[in-house]
Amino acid sequence: xxxxxxxxGALQAKTPIFEIEIRDHLFHPEELRIPAxxxxxxxxYNRDSTPExxxxxxxxxxxxxxxxxxxxxxxxxxxxxxxxxxxxxNPKTAQGRVVVE
Amino acid sequence: xxxxxxxxxxxxxxxxxxxISVLLAMTVSLRLSLRWLLLxxxxxxxxxxxxxxxxxxxxxxxxxxxxxxxxxxxxVLVFVALVCVVFVATRVGRSASVMAQxxxxxxxxxxxxxxxxxxxxxxxxxxxxxxxxxxxxxxxAGSAIGATIGLSVGVLLYAxxxxxxxxxxxxxxxxxxxxxxxxxxxxxxxxxEQVDWLPSARQLWDSNVLVNEQSLTGQLLYAVFGYEATPSxxxxxxxxxxxxxxxxxxxxxQVVGSTVDxx
Numbered sequence: 001x002x003x004x005x006x007x008x009g010a011l012q013a014k015t016p017i018f019e020i021e022i023r024d025h026l027f028h029p030e031e032l033r034i035p036a037x038x039x040x041x042x043x044x045y046n047r048d049s050t051p052e053x054x055x056x057x058x059x060x061x062x063x064x065x066x067x068x069x070x071x072x073x074x075x076x077x078x079x080x081x082x083x084x085x086x087x088x089x090n091p092k093t094a095q096g097r098v099v100v101e
Numbered sequence: 102x103x104x105x106x107x108x109x110x111x112x113x114x115x116x117x118x119x120x121i122s123v124l125l126a127m128t129v130s131l132r133l134s135l136r137w138l139l140l141x142x143x144x145x146x147x148x149x150x151x152x153x154x155x156x157x158x159x160x161x162x163x164x165x166x167x168x169x170x171x172x173x174x175x176x177v178l179v180f181v182a183l184v185c186v187v188f189v190a191t192r193v194g195r196s197a198s199v200m201a202q203x204x205x206x207x208x209x210x211x212x213x214x215x216x217x218x219x220x221x222x223x224x225x226x227x228x229x230x231x232x233x234x235x236x237x238x239x240x241x242a243g244s245a246i247g248a249t250i251g252l253s254v255g256v257l258l259y260a261x262x263x264x265x266x267x268x269x270x271x272x273x274x275x276x277x278x279x280x281x282x283x284x285x286x287x288x289x290x291x292x293x294e295q296v297d298w299l300p301s302a303r304q305l306w307d308s309n310v311l312v313n314e315q316s317l318t319g320q321l322l323y324a325v326f327g328y329e330a331t332p333s334x335x336x337x338x339x340x341x342x343x344x345x346x347x348x349x350x351x352x353x354x355q356v357v358g359s360t361v362d363x364x
Contacts, residue, residue, distance in 0.1 A: 057330070062295075064222060072166075077303070088109060
């Protein structure tokens with residue numbers, strides 16, 4: 001059982017984790033570089049007090065993140081290219097992109 | 102801000118509005134009572150408030166997968182309810198007024214589950230801006246405009262369905278329910294991919310050149326058919342499988358109906 005759990009832990013550890021912060025309705029960093037053909041886990045921290053929705057048509061992702069909370073979003077494996085994302089509640093400022101290379 | 106609010110609210114309202122219009126057209130065509138709507142609306146208000154205010158803890162549940170799992174479950178429930186509506190409707194058309202009760206329950210369930218997620222997002226959005234003096238007016242006005250446009254599309258669809266020849270109404274409604282339901286199942290699979298409950302697969306094609314998913318047409322197609330410009334094999338299979346299931350429900354309803362008639 002322990003071996004199984006450790007095995008699962010090791011598998012999870014293989015998924016690279018990338019962090020993004022939302023501050024003042026802006027994404028930090030705006031551009032995220034991730035490897036091609038790899039599944040990655042994005043952890044999006046909403047440092048604002050207001051809610052935001054992480055949304056991307058290109059990545060087929062959408063998730064509401066309440067103020068002061070975080071959200072996990074898995075993306076990939078993806079082929080090389082640029083995949084824009086935005087904050088649907090503040091789309092004018094909250095713009096970012098995932099660059100797969 | 103105004104335009105953003107219009108677009109956001111319109112996107113959420115459109116899907117629900119299209120579904121309710123089809124169910125209303127069926128209700129009228131089958132000469133059933135509209136009590137399902139009276140049953141669904143108060144329940145929806147409670148569910149929306151509960152969903153919106155527990156989203157914090159829901160998001161952290163199941164190792165961060167809670168929000169997606171609950172939403173996916175709601176979407177699958179809409180589909181199940183729609184399959185039941187099609188099955189029962191095929192029999193209601195023939196005789197059995199006893200079918201009116203289950204029909205009301207399934208229609209109410211579909212409406213409740215479809216509206217909960219969409220409306221809580223609107224509620225979270227509006228309450229998020231309620232304290233911001235700078236944006237409040239634009240957000241309120243934009244949301245009202247978006248909701249009005251969404252509801253108007255629903256009214257237009259209802260009018261169009263109503264103007265069809267009597268014998269066409271139910272088959273057209275069934276076809277629309279099949280597409281709406283299949284779209285819901287497909288969307289639920291994307292939510293589960295997002296939290297790694299389903300494996301993420303390569304996209305099969307990109308039809309953004311034909312119809313951009315972000316365009317008005319794209320959004321409208323998304324609301325009615327669950328249009329997705331970059332689906333994976335799993336999503337296409339789920340979509341086709343779901344449509345096939347609705348066709349089976351329609352066929353099963355007819356077979357059961359004719360057996361009952363013969364007896």
